[in-house]
Amino acid sequence: xxxxxxxxxxxxxxxxxxxxxxxxxxxxxxxxxxxxxxxxxxxxxxxxxxxxxxxxxxxxxxxxxxxxxxxxxxxxxxxxxxxxxxxxxxxxxxxxxxxxxxxxxxxxxxxxxxxxxxxxxxxxxxxxxxxxxxxxxxxxxxxxxxxxxxxxxxxxxxxxxxxxxxxxxxxxxxxxxxxxxxxxxxxxxxxxxxxxxxxxxxxxxxxxxxxxxxxxxxxxxxxxxxxxxxxxxxxxxxxxxxxxxxxxxxxxxxxxxxxxxxxxxxxxxxxxxxxxxxxxxxxxxxxxxxxxxxxxxxxxxxxxxxxxxxxxxxxxxxxxxxxxx
Numbered sequence: 001x002x003x004x005x006x007x008x009x010x011x012x013x014x015x016x017x018x019x020x021x022x023x024x025x026x027x028x029x030x031x032x033x034x035x036x037x038x039x040x041x042x043x044x045x046x047x048x049x050x051x052x053x054x055x056x057x058x059x060x061x062x063x064x065x066x067x068x069x070x071x072x073x074x075x076x077x078x079x080x081x082x083x084x085x086x087x088x089x090x091x092x093x094x095x096x097x098x099x100x101x102x103x104x105x106x107x108x109x110x111x112x113x114x115x116x117x118x119x120x121x122x123x124x125x126x127x128x129x130x131x132x133x134x135x136x137x138x139x140x141x142x143x144x145x146x147x148x149x150x151x152x153x154x155x156x157x158x159x160x161x162x163x164x165x166x167x168x169x170x171x172x173x174x175x176x177x178x179x180x181x182x183x184x185x186x187x188x189x190x191x192x193x194x195x196x197x198x199x200x201x202x203x204x205x206x207x208x209x210x211x212x213x214x215x216x217x218x219x220x221x222x223x224x225x226x227x228x229x230x231x232x233x234x235x236x237x238x239x240x241x242x243x244x245x246x247x248x249x250x251x252x253x254x255x256x257x258x259x260x261x262x263x264x265x266x267x268x269x270x271x272x273x274x275x276x277x278x279x280x281x282x283x284x285x286x287x288x289x290x291x292x293x294x295x296x297x298x299x300x301x302x303x304x305x306x307x308x309x310x311x312x313x314x315x316x317x318x319x320x321x322x323x324x325x
Contacts, residue, residue, distance in 0.1 A: 023081065027055040027069055030090035038182060038203070038237055038246075039091075040288060042068040047263070048135050048289035050237050052246045057089075062250055072184070072196050113322040116146055120157040121275045121316025122213050128274040129159050130315065131302050132179065132236045133265050134251035135289045138272075139186065139193040139231040140315065141282040146323030149225040153218040154232060155318035159271040160211045176209040177247075178240035179269045184233045185223065192295050193231040193284055198223070203237075205244045206270050214318075215270075225321065232317075235288060239268060251289075272315045274301055280314030 027039040035055025042048040043064050051057045059081060070076035074091040142151055183202040187194035204217050239247045252263040274280075277297070284295040298313040 023059045023087075025057045025059065025081070025084060025087050025089050027051050027057060027071070027089050027091065029074075030092045033088075036071045036074070036091065040070045042070065042289050044068055046287075046290055047251050049248055049251060050246075052248055056248075058248060072201075073199075113148075113150075114146075114324065115152070115320055115322050117320050118318050120155045120214055120318030121273065121280050122157050123273045123275075124159055124161075124213070125273065126159065126161060126303065128301050128313070129161070129303065130272045130274055130298060130313070132268050132270055132272075133287070134236055134238045134268065135287050136236040137233060137286050137288055138315065139233045139284045139295065140317050141188070141229060141231055142225060142319060142321075143229040144225045144227050146321060146325065149321045149323040151219060151223040151225055151232075152320045152322055153216055154320075155214050155216045156234075156270070157214050157273050157316060157318075158206075158211060159273050160213060161271055176207070176242055177269075178205040178207045178242065178244055180205050180237040180240050180244075180246055182235040182237055183217065183219075184235070186231045186233050188226070188228040188230055191282075193233060196233075197226075197230060205240050207242070207244075208269055209242065211269070231284075236268070274298060274313040275316045277312040277314050280316030283314040 027036045028034060029036060035051075037051065037053045037055055039051040039055060039057075040048060041050060041057055044066060045064065049057075063081075065082060066078065066080055068076055068078050069089060069091065071091055073094055075094055077089070077091055079089055140154070142154075181204050183204060185197045185200065187197055189195070198221075200221050200223070202217070202219060206215055237246065238249060238251075241247060250266075252265050254261040255264050256262075284297060286293060286295050298315075300310040301313070304310065
């Protein structure tokens with residue numbers, strides 16, 4: 001006969017065993033051993049997440065055993081988690097060296113530079129709206145409009161609406177959070193986003209509790225715009241707490257559908273107002289974890305009618321450059 005204490009011990013051991021299925025790994029540079037923050041963790045099934053600011057990846061039973069890890073400037077690596085010895089996963093740097101932003105002063109640069117402002121397109125029409133998901137990338141074209149142009153800041157237009165538009169009782173107003181986005185600059189490859197240009201990345205958090213119809217992002221570095229222009233690439237990393245600390249979570253929820261678990265993509269802030277092309281800034285999008293990495297234009301708003309034809313859309317960001325007439 002077993003007593004109640006025995007069953008308590010068995011249940012506790014079972015819980016510890018289940019908890020022990022979790023593992024913590026750290027994505028690092030193979031030479032410097034420095035962690036790689038916000039590395040791409042591809043589940044190879046159309047979904048993925050990111051490591052945190054310290055390169056940490058926490059696994060559990062919901063993660064696949066086989067993943068692909070990538071980071072700009074490094075060779076991607078397919079990893080079988082059961083075969084990882086220890087906690088570190090190393091990526092090797094690629095031979096391509098990103099251009100450092102070294103500014104050589106010319107005589108013209110000694111003159112006072114002028115600022116030129118392009119205003120954003122703002123509206124609150126939900127019928128012309130696009131929204132965000134984890135791993136989503138949006139690329140905005142920034143032209144070389146003035147001599148020796150440098151980008152100083154951008155203004156991202158937003159629509160301040162509940163993220164699920166009445167599809168759920170949970171609102172970001174009741175449970176405020178931040179959305180972490182990552183900004184990088186890529187080349188203009190025949191009108192499409194190309195390779196990363198500079199060894200520069202800016203991480204920015206958009207807080208739901210502070211939402212207005214636009215958010216300004218300033219860049220601390222001098223960002224020279226090439227003659228062909230470049231693309232500002234914005235990647236949606238995921239949610240943060242109200243202090244801006246990244247929360248690693250699965251990019252989907254699981255719903256019961258015909259007695260089977262169906263993955264449903266999580267929609268998060270922010271929402272963007274759309275404008276009909278060619279108005280606005282030439283805009284392209286893709287999902288970092290999708291099988292196809294082809295950039296596409298926005299063909300319809302997120303809430304659309306099946307029998308209605310739609311034009312191509314852009315998002316009309318604003319931006320400030322400095323340069324000379």
